[in-house]
């Protein structure tokens with residue numbers, strides 16, 4: 001049994017609280033269990049208890065065995081002098097504080113809800129990766145819906161922490177953060193980091209100066225990506241190369257190292273060349289891109305802004321210097337959904353948090369309209385009968401996996417809590 005389980009039992013009151021007696025034979029009545037302390041010091045702070053009708057206010061310390069008090073050196077630590085109750089699973093010895101005063105002990109094993117204990121053992125003594133899988137289909141829809149929404153917001157809060165770091169780095173330049181993040185996700189899973197680096201090497205302030213000149217936008221992106229350093233017998237390539245050399249000099253630009261951009265194992269429609277050309281077109285086509293995406297409230301508006309085709313040269317190319325069959329290289333629905341989920345919604349959330357002007361319901365409404373993502377994590381939950389209906393579910397499951405299941409935090413998870421509470 002983990003000590004965190006005893007914290008959980010105490011906090012949630014999963015023990016018979018009538019007729020409690022300390023192991024020193026005094027009547028005990030709990031008025032307030034105290035506030036869980038996640039820092040150093042006693043486990044629950046500022047509790048209130050009545051011992052033989054005398055009110056005590058102070059802290060509660062919890063251990064599996066009473067002797068852990070000494071194993072942790074609390075008898076010498078003045079931070080524990082204000083402990084008014086020692087809650088233990090097994091009372092194997094009396095304990096004293098640094099003033100040599102005995103601490104009243106409550107032996108929880110006498111009062112613990114046996115059904116909760118049995119369910120806990122079932123939950124934690126299984127070898128299954130997801131120990132709740134036997135009971136997942138018995139969790140009511142209301143609990144699941146609320147939990148998924150909470151997980152989704154938690155995920156956005158985590159992303160906001162990264163954005164806060166970017167705000168410091170960019171001196172509050174939201175346009176730069178948006179541009180850099182949009183570039184990152186335009187790169188797809190293979191070129192995510194490389195594209196993000198392009199966004200740092202080619203600042204938004206420089207890029208946006210050439211907004212009305214599509215070939216120059218392409219020259220800047222391809223040049224900084226390190227894709228214009230060869231000799232090629234291709235007029236468009238040479239034009240971009242010439243433009244880039246001029247702009248590089250003018251703005252003192254650096255480039256990605258050779259091999260920074262990868263083509264390997266990518267479908268031609270996802271080649272970084274096509275992605276960069278589409279990115280250039282998005283900025284070229286839309287005035288006030290950041291503001292427009294920040295204010296959108298429907299998928300249709302996002303489709304209107306983000307559905308673009310790469311410039312004409314790319315109709316017959318996937319790479320420089322190699323002519324292919326004519327095909328317009330348009331960003332598709334999947335791209336729009338990806339950008340909404342990973343760029344627009346997180347940045348909208350962060351911006352609202354920054355301004356103190358929250359509207360989480362609108363964000364929930366928007367993401368619920370987007371289709372479920374497909375990845376290994378989503379499959380894990382689908383296989384235990386927890387299918388994802390939409391992108392809110394998939395974002396929630398990613399958060400659940402990363403911050404709860406992998407870390408065995410079933411006691412902090414609403415699914416684990418429902419299982420323990422209902423003895424499933």
Ligand code: SF4
Pocket residue numbers: 129130131132133400404405408409410411413414415416417
């Ligand atoms: S954290 Fe929640 S969902 Fe994950 S295994 Fe534990 S109870 Fe199940």
